[in-house]
Amino acid sequence: MAKIPVNIDGKSLEVESGKTILEVCKANDIEILTMCHLEGLGDIGACRLCLVEIEGINKLLPACTTKVAPNQVIKTKTEKLKKYQKITTELFFAERNHVCAVCVVNGNCELQDLGYKVGMTRVRFPYLFPKCEVDTSHPWYVMDHNRCILCTRCVRVCGEVEGSYNWGVMKRGVAARIISDFNTPWGESITCTSCSKCVNACPTGAIWPKAVVQGQFKKNPKMITELVEKRKMHL
Amino acid sequence: MDNQNKDTNTILISPVTRIEGHAKITIMLDLEGAVKDARFHVNEFRGFEKFCEGRLFTEMPTIAPRICGICPVSHSVASAKACEMIMGIKPTYTGNLLRRLIHIGQNVSSHALSFFHLSSPDFLLGWDSDPAARNILTVADKYPDLALRGIRLRKFGQEISERITGKKIHSMGIVPGGMGYPLTEVNRRALLAWIPEATETVKMGIELIKKYQDDHKEMVSSFANFPSLYLATVGPDGENELYDGKLRFIDENGKILEDQLDCAKYLDYIAERSVDWSYLKYPYYKPYGYEKGFYRVGPLARLNVASRMKTPKAQKEFLNFKSLGNGKPVHGTFYFHYTRLIETLGSIEEAEGILKDPKVTDEDIQTIGRANFYEGVGSSEAPRGTLFHHYVVDEGGRLTKVNLLIATGQNNPAMNRSVFEVAKQYVHGKDVKEGALNRVEAAIRCYDPCLSCSTHAIGIMPMVIEIKDHLGETINVIKRD
Numbered sequence: 001m002a003k004i005p006v007n008i009d010g011k012s013l014e015v016e017s018g019k020t021i022l023e024v025c026k027a028n029d030i031e032i033l034t035m036c037h038l039e040g041l042g043d044i045g046a047c048r049l050c051l052v053e054i055e056g057i058n059k060l061l062p063a064c065t066t067k068v069a070p071n072q073v074i075k076t077k078t079e080k081l082k083k084y085q086k087i088t089t090e091l092f093f094a095e096r097n098h099v100c101a102v103c104v105v106n107g108n109c110e111l112q113d114l115g116y117k118v119g120m121t122r123v124r125f126p127y128l129f130p131k132c133e134v135d136t137s138h139p140w141y142v143m144d145h146n147r148c149i150l151c152t153r154c155v156r157v158c159g160e161v162e163g164s165y166n167w168g169v170m171k172r173g174v175a176a177r178i179i180s181d182f183n184t185p186w187g188e189s190i191t192c193t194s195c196s197k198c199v200n201a202c203p204t205g206a207i208w209p210k211a212v213v214q215g216q217f218k219k220n221p222k223m224i225t226e227l228v229e230k231r232k233m234h235l
Numbered sequence: 236m237d238n239q240n241k242d243t244n245t246i247l248i249s250p251v252t253r254i255e256g257h258a259k260i261t262i263m264l265d266l267e268g269a270v271k272d273a274r275f276h277v278n279e280f281r282g283f284e285k286f287c288e289g290r291l292f293t294e295m296p297t298i299a300p301r302i303c304g305i306c307p308v309s310h311s312v313a314s315a316k317a318c319e320m321i322m323g324i325k326p327t328y329t330g331n332l333l334r335r336l337i338h339i340g341q342n343v344s345s346h347a348l349s350f351f352h353l354s355s356p357d358f359l360l361g362w363d364s365d366p367a368a369r370n371i372l373t374v375a376d377k378y379p380d381l382a383l384r385g386i387r388l389r390k391f392g393q394e395i396s397e398r399i400t401g402k403k404i405h406s407m408g409i410v411p412g413g414m415g416y417p418l419t420e421v422n423r424r425a426l427l428a429w430i431p432e433a434t435e436t437v438k439m440g441i442e443l444i445k446k447y448q449d450d451h452k453e454m455v456s457s458f459a460n461f462p463s464l465y466l467a468t469v470g471p472d473g474e475n476e477l478y479d480g481k482l483r484f485i486d487e488n489g490k491i492l493e494d495q496l497d498c499a500k501y502l503d504y505i506a507e508r509s510v511d512w513s514y515l516k517y518p519y520y521k522p523y524g525y526e527k528g529f530y531r532v533g534p535l536a537r538l539n540v541a542s543r544m545k546t547p548k549a550q551k552e553f554l555n556f557k558s559l560g561n562g563k564p565v566h567g568t569f570y571f572h573y574t575r576l577i578e579t580l581g582s583i584e585e586a587e588g589i590l591k592d593p594k595v596t597d598e599d600i601q602t603i604g605r606a607n608f609y610e611g612v613g614s615s616e617a618p619r620g621t622l623f624h625h626y627v628v629d630e631g632g633r634l635t636k637v638n639l640l641i642a643t644g645q646n647n648p649a650m651n652r653s654v655f656e657v658a659k660q661y662v663h664g665k666d667v668k669e670g671a672l673n674r675v676e677a678a679i680r681c682y683d684p685c686l687s688c689s690t691h692a693i694g695i696m697p698m699v700i701e702i703k704d705h706l707g708e709t710i711n712v713i714k715r716d
Contacts, residue, residue, distance in 0.1 A: 101405070102297045136291050136631030139605075144291075187631065210632065211603050214297035215407040216415055 004070040009077060021063035021074060022050055032076055033085055035092075035114060036151035037064045038201055038221055040228030041160055047151055048088050049114070052076050060084070086118045094125040095174060096132060097146040103205040104217040110203035111149060128174065135180070137187030141199055141209055143178070148206040150176055154198035157224055166192040178206075197224060260675060262658050270662050273655040275515075275647070275679060284637045292318055292606065292628045296409050299624065299639070304404050305348065308341035308396065309617035311409035312478065313624040316613025318411035320499065321628055322604035329597040330413020335478045336589045337396050337409065338615065339582045342477060343433070344392025345618035346534075346579045349683040350440055351385025354572060357677055358447045363670030381443070384436040388579075391429045395586070398422035413601035420596050427590045430583060434548070437580045441552060444573050457660065459568035459653035459678045462487035464520050464530035465539045466505075466645070468616045471495075473542030475553075475581065477616040483540050484520060484530065489563045492520070498614035501623050505640065515647045518640065529648035532620025533682060534574035539564040546588075549581030568653050571681040575618075606632035617642045619683050643684040653678040 001016045008021075008030055015024045020043065025032045035047035045062035052063045055073035060081070068074075075081070092098075092111060100106050132145035155167040155178065166189050170179045180186040199207045200220045208217055265271040283302055287295065296314040300307030312334055319325060326334065352371045359378055360369050375382035393403040400406035400416050408415040448455045464487065468480040473494075482496040484504065493504060507516045508525060519528035530536075539560075544550040556577060559565050589595055612625045620642030627636035657678040661671040 101301065102294060106407070134289055134291065134633060136629075136633040138631075142291055210291065210293065210605055213293050213410045213415070216410070 004068065006068050006071070007073045009075060015068055017068065017070075019068055021052055021061075021066050021068055024068050025063060025076065030076060032063050033114065033117065034064065035110065035149065035203055036153060038153050038157070038203075039225040041153060041156040041201070041224065044152065044156070047149070049085055051081060051084060053078055053081065082118070086120060089114050089118045089120050090123045090125055092149045093120075093123050094127050095130075096148060097127075097129060098204075099146075102214055103147065104208045104212055104214055105205040105219065106215040108215075108218040109205060130174070135186050136210070137185035138189075138192070138194070139187065140194060140211070141186070141196070141207060143180070143186055144206050144208070145177060146206075147204045148178055149204060150178070151203060152178070153201040153203065153221075154178060154207060157197045157201040158192075161224060161228060162193060162195050162197050164191045164193050164195075167198060197227075200224060260654055260679070262654075262662055262675070264662075268663060270655070270658045273651070273658040273675070275651050275654050284639055287637045288634050290634055292321055292611070292626050292632050292634050293411055295624070295626065295634070295637075296411065297407060300405055302639075302641075305345050306341060306617040306619065306622075307405050308338050308409065309615045309622050310624070311406075312338055312615040313613040313617075313622050315409050315411050316479075316498075316615070317611035317624040317626050318613070319604075320611035320613065321606050321608050321626065321632070322411060322611075323607045324412055324602045324604035326413035327599050327602055329417070329594050330600040330602070331479075332589055332592060332595050333399055333414040333416075333418055333600060334409055336418075336586060336595070337399055337406070337414075338478050339586045339589070340392045340395025342392070342616075342618050343395075343579055343582050343586075344389045345683070346575045346582075347385055347388040347392060347436075349618070349680075350444075350572060350575055350579075351382065351388065353683070354677075354680055355381075355385070355443070357673070357680075358443065362673055362677070366673065369673070381439060384432075384439060388433055388436045391433045394429070395426055398426055410601060412603055415601065417598045417600050418596050423590055423596055427587070430587045430590075433583045434580070437576055437583060441573070441576045441580065444576060448569075448573065455569045456567055458674075459656045459681070460566050461652055461656055462564075462566050463649055463652075464492070464523070464528065465536035465564060466520075466530050466532050466621055467537040467540035468614065468621060469494075469541055470545070475537055475541035475544050475549075475578070477537075477578075477582070479615075482614070482621065485540050485564065487564065487566070489539070489560075492522075498623060499612040501612065501614070501625075501640065505645075507640070507644075516644055517648050518645045519648065529652070530645065531649045532642050532645045533571060533618075534578050535565065535568070535571045536620060537616065538574040538577060544577070544581045546581045546584035548584055549577055552577040552580060568649075568656075568678060568681045571683070575683070606630075619643050620645055643682070646682045646684065650679055650682050650684065653681065 001018055003014045004017045006013055006015055006024065008025060008028070013024070013028055022032055022034070022037065033049040035049050037043055037050065043064035045065040048062065050063040051060040053075040054061060098111070100112055103109065134146065135143040152169060155169060158167045159165045166180055168179050170177055170183055180189045181191055186192065199209060200223050202219065261274045262270055263272045283299065287298055290298065296311045296318060299314045300310040302310055356369045356371065356374055359374055371382060396406045397403045399418050399422070400408035465485050467483060468476045469483045470476040470480045473483065482498060483494045484492040486492055496504065504521050505518050506521045507518045509516050519525050520530050521528065538553060538556055544553045556565065556573060559570070606628055610627050612623060614621060614623045622642050623640040625638040626634055629635050654675055657675050661674045
């Protein structure tokens, strides 16, 4: 693949064309915050954490879905970006009911880690405290909408990797909800294979096995990445 | 103690000091200035029973202890047991051992707090001493060794939790099926090293309270001394038990009313009623009805109910305690302090035994299960008394009903009676001395109430708000039935 010159955070790089800014940054050890991105799944630019500034473009663009172009000058760590990352993180917490102290992934949570990374000490926006369902109808797993950040990693892993298309999204904005089949209880799904890929893809404590209790669960999202890589090898 | 004599016929103590939570006491006088009635109002409200509905039941051992920072382990234990009943599983031997140990740690810590931090200022500094200085800091100034030992005893209790789970309070280790964390050999040895000092401190406390009891026989024996029923957990042979056992009710003469009751049947024997002036409910022994069925729980109840202690040093003190009642229950509320220390001594002895158990550091600490039944009840002896957690779940394991019967709630009728008895003894007319009011408060402190725990309920709570003008005349009454 052809190499093109780009400049990221003042660093001049020769990178492969056709790659996303996120891929290029990862390959060059430039940290970009992400939440909806999971290596191996298609990117959708939903979480807005990976926004970058590109000279000549008057809006911020998500690094996960924006491809590098020749002579781009990209900034990933400006004060403006840091400010927005903190706001975005706070909005995740304000939108649903996240109570880390009693969560299964307390201490092993990507959202919790993100809060620490952006230096979140409080939430400046009013909590919405929505009434959310806890779907315990599946014999082995729980879907707790209180802890969902709508990253849709579960939706994509179920469709793209497992091929079941059990998970989907209904409604829009703050009313959006992850649904099983046509918004039926997860336990009644005719498409779910109980493979647990969504459990491991989920970055928070929204999807978890019933067998674990608070603070005991450590997810393994890398399992998804490895699985996708192994499949490529066999093709 | 403010708001005294606001109403010419009412004395208000608000807030009640050196207890866990917020409460007030109202003493109503008649025209001659004699105490007509006295009430202990709890003005906290929590609502755990309601907002836990809809959660998966296995989350309860972590959510429920947030009710209280003093007795979180008792909540976790009762909750885990209720979960285990829903799952139909039992904890592993080591899981049980560690839970028992961590429960002991909490009881030691709580009892140390109650005796040394909250109650000892009354004994050591005097009931009528300056209220601004009647606290643990002045005790530390005048009796530095005792105060330091008391603080360290509490530290020992909390360190048990910290060395097993990594946290002193609200530890995450107690789970359905056992424990989430094992005890390492290093930590086992470190905890064992505490035993001599902890034993010595409790013995000092026992000597202190016994001397006080000897020096103030009349006051101690008459202080809120009234007959009541008692409820506590006992082992298979009626021995004192804090962690796991069956329930025993005795009457005011010591006659066993019910024995070896499964906690799952608690509703067959205990009923509750609400009153319009407190968030705390009024439980009672069902067969005797509301009027005659009020009972007490906690250290005094546990030792009145038990046939013996499990460990030799505690047994020696237990026999001394029993001799005070000449074979009958000891009803004097002041003896809560003595029994609290006897129990602490027994707990430390038991902790030593557990720490010397070769299996205590095993890593086989948890059994795994899932919801197999729709209902579960668990109980434990919290520092303040018997605690019940009762859950009902749907097919997926989601909680549809949560009932928490807390020790302080069960002592509520007795606390009201104690306040009344002490007020009758020490309050005469509206011009009462602060020391007398302190004694009324102390009647409550004997029970070491945890009001944060006990005001968990939600639902229809009758409420009456009376609005009075400056002459004390009622000008408006707002009622919620």
